[in-house]
Structure formats: structure tokens, C-alpha cells
Amino acid sequence: MMINHKIIRSKMKKTGALLGHPILANHVPKTVWCNLQNLHKMISLFRVIYVKPDAGHQGHRVFRVxxxxxxxxxLSSQNASRKIALPGGLTELLPIISKNQYIIQQGIDLATLNNRPFDIRVIMQKPYATWELTLTSAKVALKEDAVVTNVARGAEDYPLNHILQVYDQKQDPMATLREIVDLAHQMAGYLSTKFPLRIIGFDLALDKKGKVWFIEANTWPQCARCKLVNDKVSRRKYERSSKIMGFKDN
Ligand SMILES: Nc1ncnc2c1ncn2[C@@H]1O[C@H](COP(=O)(O)OP(=O)(O)OP(=O)(O)O)[C@@H](O)[C@H]1O
Ligand SMILES: [Mg+2]
Known part of the structure; x- marks a missing residue:
């Protein structure tokens, strides 16, 4: 068990904290509690919305409209997509969202590699008083219209540096990497003023225009697969920090 670290399961708690920051909020998709009224409101504001459990895990029960x-x-889930009437068909989500707390999030138009959407994993750790970046990867979905890019749902980890140089909407890879690292540092710093945290696995995303977005902050991240696509220096840094803080990745 790690000291001075608290697992925060609620996505709304972490996302809500970041939405309260005047600069970081620009990189956080609009996020509200899920109910019928908010479903109507959000789908009129955004072409794509995500509906997901507030305390979800590994891409389970994530829906997209x-x-x-x-x-x-x-309306798409991991396995199926079908047409619905709007707004009437949104009531189909009611039986699902009645079982647990769900959130609705503005959909980010994810950048792609060979037409497959990807998002980005950044592991930040605080072995002593300051945050350091240890592991990174790009998680590329299995197929073109995939709803989620979770490795547990078949997506594959690739070295982030490489993906930034070859993805479909490629911009300036160095500038993009700088923005990703800067955002992860700022968010880790700010979140740890709100919650006691020593490791955060950020799910960040690039949209097709190259803007960096926050998707989710995991406070007990799975790192085994991500580790494999990192260089030796990063892996050693990760192992050393994990040992200091008593963190085990599964
Ligand atoms: N707002 C969004 N826009 C675009 N894609 C999204 C959005 N929210 C989620 N996704 C996709 O769904 C995946 C799963 O979402 P998220 O990471 O929020 O939940 P989870 O993986 O189930 O939870 P955890 O990360 O705690 O295990 C993301 O990796 C991403 O591919
Ligand atoms: Mg996730």
C-alpha cells in the first residue's frame, strides 16, 4: 500500500477539479452527470457525446452517440452500432444508466493512425516532492470506428514518439510532445493540490487538429503493457519510482 496516495475512482471528482482551473479547463471536455435532460442538452451542443460510468474501468460500458x-x-457500444431517432431514442440509455452513476462527456474527434483512433497514456509519478514523467505510449484502437482505445479491449500500445511522427494528421511532432508533457505536468501538479496522489496514469488525446485533451486520470494505472514500448531509461525510472513509493501495477 502506498502512503500519501488515495485511489480516486470517481471520474467526475477528478474531471470536475480540472474544470475549475482557469487554464487547464480549456483542455478538458465538457462533462456533466448523466440524466435524460443532460443527454438532450449535450447532444444538441456536440456532434458526438460519450456516456460512461463515473467509476468505470478498462472501457467497460462506454457508449457513444x-x-x-x-x-x-x-448509438454505439463496444460491440454494436445502430441508428436511433433524436432525441427520442436517447431513452434507450435510461435502463443502462439507472444501474450506476454515469457521466456524459463531450466527444473528442480523436487523431488516427491508418484511420484507427488512438489516445495517449502518460504515467506521472511523485517519488519525493516533485512530479516526474516516467512512461508514455499511444494506444491505437483495433478498428476504424472503435468507441474505446483501451488496451484491455484489444487496442495496442505503441511508442508515443513514433506515432507522433507518422499519424494521419501529423503536425509538428516536437511541438505536440512538448504540449503533452507540459499538460501532464500541470495537471499532475494541480490534481495533487486537491487529492493526495503519487502516481497518475493520464489518458490524454489529440484531436484531428492537434489540440491536446484530457480524457481521464487513473489513480491506480495498469502499466505492464505500456512498459513494454518504452526505452530502457524510462523503464528504469518507472521501476525506481515505483519501488520508492511501493507501487505495484497489478
Ligand atoms: N470524451 C471522449 N472523447 C473521445 N473518446 C473518449 C472520450 N471518453 C472516452 N473515450 C474513449 O473511451 C476510452 C475509455 O474511456 P475512459 O478512459 O474515460 O474510461 P475507462 O478506461 O473505462 O476508465 P479507466 O481509464 O478508469 O480504466 C478512452 O480511452 C477513449 O478511447
Ligand atoms: Mg481509460
């Missing part, structure tokens, strides 16, 4: 036009949308 894509608005095609004023009257039609597509």
Missing part, C-alpha cells in the same frame, strides 16, 4: 442530423443519430 453520434448526431447525424437533427432527427437521427447512431
Amino acid at each position: 453520434h448526431r447525424i442530423n437533427e432527427h437521427e443519430g447512431v
Whole structure:
């Protein structure tokens, strides 16, 4: 067990804290509690919304609604997609969201590699008083229209540096990496003023225009697969910090 570290399961708690920061909030998708009224509101504001459990894990029970036009949308889960009427068809989500607390999040139009969406994992650790970046990876989804990019759902980890140099909407890889690292540091610093934290696995995303977004902050991240695509120096840094803080990744 780690000291001075608390597992925060609620996505709304972590996301809500970041939404309260005047600069960092610009990199956080709009996020509200899920109910029918908010579903209506969010799908009228955004072409794509995500509906996911507040304390979810590994991409389970994540849904996406894509608005095609004023009257039609597509409701997708990990296994299936089908057309629904808008807004009437949104009631199909009610039995699902009645079982647990769900949140609705503005959908980010994820950058792609060979048309497959990817997001980014950044592991930040605080072995002593300051945060350091240890592991990074890009998690590329299995197929083109995938709803989630979780490695537990079949996505694959690749070296982040490499992906930034070859992805479909490639911009300046160094500038993008700088933004990713800067955002992860700022967010780790700010979140640890709100909660006692010593390790955070950030799910960040690039949209198709190259903007960096926050998706989720995991306070007990799985690192085994991510570790494999990192260089020796990063892996050693990760192992050393993990040992100091008594962190085991599964
Ligand atoms: N707002 C969003 N826009 C685009 N893609 C999203 C969004 N929210 C989630 N996703 C996709 O769904 C995946 C799972 O979402 P998220 O990381 O929030 O939940 P989780 O993985 O189930 O929870 P945890 O990260 O705690 O295990 C993300 O990695 C991403 O691929
Ligand atoms: Mg996740």
C-alpha cells in the first residue's frame, strides 16, 4: 500500500477539479452527470457525446452517440452500432444508466493512425516532492470506428514518439510532445493540490487538429503493457519510482 496516495475512482471528482482551473479547463471536455435532460442538452451542443460510468474501468460500458442530423443519430457500444431517432431514442440509455452513476462527456474527434483512433497514456509519478514523467505510449484502437482505445479491449500500445511522427494528421511532432508533457505536468501538479496522489496514469488525446485533451486520470494505472514500448531509461525510472513509493501495477 502506498502512503500519501488515495485511489480516486470517481471520474467526475477528478474531471470536475480540472474544470475549475482557469487554464487547464480549456483542455478538458465538457462533462456533466448523466440524466435524460443532460443527454438532450449535450447532444444538441456536440456532434458526438460519450456516456460512461463515473467509476468505470478498462472501457467497460462506454457508449457513444453520434448526431447525424437533427432527427437521427447512431448509438454505439463496444460491440454494436445502430441508428436511433433524436432525441427520442436517447431513452434507450435510461435502463443502462439507472444501474450506476454515469457521466456524459463531450466527444473528442480523436487523431488516427491508418484511420484507427488512438489516445495517449502518460504515467506521472511523485517519488519525493516533485512530479516526474516516467512512461508514455499511444494506444491505437483495433478498428476504424472503435468507441474505446483501451488496451484491455484489444487496442495496442505503441511508442508515443513514433506515432507522433507518422499519424494521419501529423503536425509538428516536437511541438505536440512538448504540449503533452507540459499538460501532464500541470495537471499532475494541480490534481495533487486537491487529492493526495503519487502516481497518475493520464489518458490524454489529440484531436484531428492537434489540440491536446484530457480524457481521464487513473489513480491506480495498469502499466505492464505500456512498459513494454518504452526505452530502457524510462523503464528504469518507472521501476525506481515505483519501488520508492511501493507501487505495484497489478
Ligand atoms: N470524451 C471522449 N472523447 C473521445 N473518446 C473518449 C472520450 N471518453 C472516452 N473515450 C474513449 O473511451 C476510452 C475509455 O474511456 P475512459 O478512459 O474515460 O474510461 P475507462 O478506461 O473505462 O476508465 P479507466 O481509464 O478508469 O480504466 C478512452 O480511452 C477513449 O478511447
Ligand atoms: Mg481509460
